[in-house]
Amino acid sequence: MKITRNSQQTGTGPSQWFTGSVYIDALAAPTDGSRLNASSVHFTPGARTAWHTHPLGQTIYVTEGCGRVRRRGGAVEAVRPGDRVFFEPGEDHWHGASPTRFMTHLSMVVVDDAGNSATWGAHVTDDEYGGSAPLPEEGAWR
Numbered sequence: 001m002k003i004t005r006n007s008q009q010t011g012t013g014p015s016q017w018f019t020g021s022v023y024i025d026a027l028a029a030p031t032d033g034s035r036l037n038a039s040s041v042h043f044t045p046g047a048r049t050a051w052h053t054h055p056l057g058q059t060i061y062v063t064e065g066c067g068r069v070r071r072r073g074g075a076v077e078a079v080r081p082g083d084r085v086f087f088e089p090g091e092d093h094w095h096g097a098s099p100t101r102f103m104t105h106l107s108m109v110v111v112d113d114a115g116n117s118a119t120w121g122a123h124v125t126d127d128e129y130g131g132s133a134p135l136p137e138e139g140a141w142r
Helices: none
Strands: 022-028 036-043 058-065 067-071 077-079 084-087 093-097 103-110
Touching: 058 067, 093 103
Parallel strands: none
Antiparallel strands: 022 036, 036 103, 058 084, 058 103, 067 077, 067 093
């Protein structure tokens, strides 16, 4: 057993990877015994990732708020606390908060043999995000 005491400050999501204000708390980093990279990612209303892929896929688990996810060629989907989303290896996608609500999710990825966790692309446009109006699923708690 190994206990690692929290010694890291909350980080700001880099503007190359995110639109809006995003804050990241590291939970697990790859070590000699594990290739897991996990973070708690906090999105302010309207904030979102850029388009990106993961070489070995990604699982997100929504812990609070209301968010949006989309894969390339798919529809914008609303996600709420307790929802899990798995993005296939190499699947181009984005995720973030709804226009009117904060959203926090846990991000879990396994890095590849070279230590890569993601390949980042273009920022998500307002049209790709789905505009500023909430989706029907975002308006009421289910």
